[in-house]
Amino acid sequence: MRRAAIRTSHGSPAGAERVAAAVRPDNTAEMTTRVEGETVVTTIERDATNGLQSTVDDYVVNLRVAAQLSDQPTQSNHE
Known part of the structure; x- marks a missing residue:
């Protein structure tokens, strides 16, 4: 098993929470994303190096x- 942590x-x-919330929906079963303070940490595990890359x-x-x-900036649509 090959592993990368970004x-x-x-x-x-x-x-960090906003970014993590945006990327989590694209995670596959081999990926986990968590927030540690102001840091987003995503771990990816794949069987082969080329798949990991x-x-x-x-x-x-x-x-x-x-x-x-x-x-x-957040935009609001107030009428």
Whole structure:
């Protein structure tokens, strides 16, 4: 079994929670995502190195988008 742990800091626990909530729906059965303070930790386990690499690559793309969007100001639609 191959394993990778990806740790990213997001400046605050609230920011980390937003990012984790955004990436969790894309997790496969081999992935877990948790928040430790201002850090999001995702662990990925796969049988083969090439499968692990592919999953990590996909996750990092999703993580970048989630982090960028979580930094955007919240907009409200009040009429």
